[in-house]
Amino acid sequence: MEEADSSPNTTLLKMFDWAYIGVDFDLPGNGGADCVNFISPTQRLAESVLASLLALFIIYKAYPCLTLPASQRRKLTEGEASGKRFLLVLMCLTWGCELGFKFATRQMIWIFNPCHIATAVQIYLLASPPSKAVTAAFRLHMHMLTGAPIAILFPVINTRMLPFETEVYYIQHVLILVIPFYLMHLGGGKCRR
Numbered sequence: 001m002e003e004a005d006s007s008p009n010t011t012l013l014k015m016f017d018w019a020y021i022g023v024d025f026d027l028p029g030n031g032g033a034d035c036v037n038f039i040s041p042t043q044r045l046a047e048s049v050l051a052s053l054l055a056l057f058i059i060y061k062a063y064p065c066l067t068l069p070a071s072q073r074r075k076l077t078e079g080e081a082s083g084k085r086f087l088l089v090l091m092c093l094t095w096g097c098e099l100g101f102k103f104a105t106r107q108m109i110w111i112f113n114p115c116h117i118a119t120a121v122q123i124y125l126l127a128s129p130p131s132k133a134v135t136a137a138f139r140l141h142m143h144m145l146t147g148a149p150i151a152i153l154f155p156v157i158n159t160r161m162l163p164f165e166t167e168v169y170y171i172q173h174v175l176i177l178v179i180p181f182y183l184m185h186l187g188g189g190k191c192r193r
Contacts, residue, residue: 022106088126
């Protein structure tokens with residue numbers, strides 16, 4: 001008779017297997033033992049500590065220089081408001097499709113990729129009324145946009161097997177680039193409906 005492994009780690013892994021069980025480690029670039037063993041744990045720890053210390057130093061030096069502009073809100077025209085609503089609906093549909101694909105393939109772990117985070121931030125920016133927090137989020141998210149052109153120029157689509165999964169990938173990354181330009185045209189996070 002086999003003993004069931006009921007350790008807390010095994011139970012936790014089984015509880016979240018819906019998030020990662022569909023990841024095929026045999027596909028190139030999709031993780032696996034070669035990826036895990038690429039560098040030693042000591043080197044990983046050293047690089048993580050060094051990068052964290054560098055980031056904290058930069059934040060420490062930059063924080064006193066950060067300012068938000070005085071509120072200069074203007075009312076959006078009907079066309080601008082309609083454009084903002086259209087982009088919001090389009091981005092929500094695109095992200096909903098992405099979430100559906102991730103649930104269907106049992107690969108929700110990939111939802112934490114930077115482009116999915118940028119998508120969530122852009123949905124927030126399109127849906128929220130103007131405020132200092134929206135302006136700050138707009139400015140911060142501008143630094144996340146370097147991944148979208150890289151994803152378009154060097155796509156990783158060998159893991160996308162479902163119908164229209166590749167098309168949604170391209171639509172999402174193009175929207176990630178288009179929305180900031182539209183928001184800048186409207187004044188960033190400072191315009192109200």
